Amino acid sequence: DAGITQSPRHKVTETGTPVTLRCHQTENHRYMYWYRQDPGHGLRLIHYSYGVKDTDKGEVSDGYSVSRSKTEDFLLTLESATSSQTSVYFCAISEGGVSYGYTFGSGTRLTVV
Amino acid sequence: GENVEQHPSTLSVQEGDSAVIKCTYSDSASNYFPWYKQELGKRPQLIIDIRSNVGEKKDQRIAVTLNKTAKHFSLHITETQPEDSAVYFCAAGFQGAQKLVFGQGTRLTINP
Numbered sequence: 001d002a003g004i005t006q007s008p009r010h011k012v013t014e015t016g017t018p019v020t021l022r023c024h025q026t027e028n029h030r031y032m033y034w035y036r037q038d039p040g041h042g043l044r045l046i047h048y049s050y051g052v053k054d055t056d057k058g059e060v061s062d063g064y065s066v067s068r069s070k071t072e073d074f075l076l077t078l079e080s081a082t083s084s085q086t087s088v089y090f091c092a093i094s095e096g097g098v099s100y101g102y103t104f105g106s107g108t109r110l111t112v113v
Numbered sequence: 114g115e116n117v118e119q120h121p122s123t124l125s126v127q128e129g130d131s132a133v134i135k136c137t138y139s140d141s142a143s144n145y146f147p148w149y150k151q152e153l154g155k156r157p158q159l160i161i162d163i164r165s166n167v168g169e170k171k172d173q174r175i176a177v178t179l180n181k182t183a184k185h186f187s188l189h190i191t192e193t194q195p196e197d198s199a200v201y202f203c204a205a206g207f208q209g210a211q212k213l214v215f216g217q218g219t220r221l222t223i224n225p
Binding site: 031033035040041042043044045048050056058059090097098099101102103104105106107 | 114119122145147149155156157158159162164202206207208210211212213214215216217218
């Protein structure tokens with residue numbers, strides 16, 4: 001379905017623990033993105049990738065890191081989870097960047113307690 | 114960098130009436146403006162987009178208009194139906210750029 005999957009779909013973790021979210025695509029698209037969705041803030045970009053091992057920061061990157069060691073996988077790591085990182089995280093893919101549009105994954109609901 | 118403002122944050126209309134959602138952007142270089150619809154518990158999905166070389170685009174009951182001089186664009190939904198109830202996001206970017214900037218979202222409710 002849509003060629004993009006996120007795992008896990010739901011996660012509860014404790015403050016201070018590291019957490020890794022995975023985005024996997026089967027479309028061989030060059031661009032991959034991590035957004036977080038919070039009420040009143042819409043979708044805010046955390047990090048994105050424009051190729052294997054090529055990544056850049058978005059507007060809310062503090063406390064997050066990413067890695068892309070192969071085309072199909074884009075990992076988001078919360079180094080030391082905080083309650084402010086409780087959110088819904090969406091991965092998106094794009095064939096050729098902005099004007100090709102995004103396809104979103106189903107999201108990961110993360111709760112930090 | 115680009116900044117996108119979206120209004121209203123919530124909108125309630127009677128079934129069959131029209132709904133309009135407005136967005137403004139700050140970067141005059143932006144030339145691609147998509148709209149996404151997110152149903153409850155689902156992923157955002159692209160419903161329509163417009164590029165800066167046109168002023169209006171229609172797809173059945175949905176239309177988007179763009180005013181580049183004023184740097185704003187709008188989504189128009191006519192003859193609203195219950196299945197139009199969702200959160201709608203506008204976004205802006207420029208061709209060749211690598212990322213979109215999204216508005217804050219509008220929760221549209223269609224009342225029967």
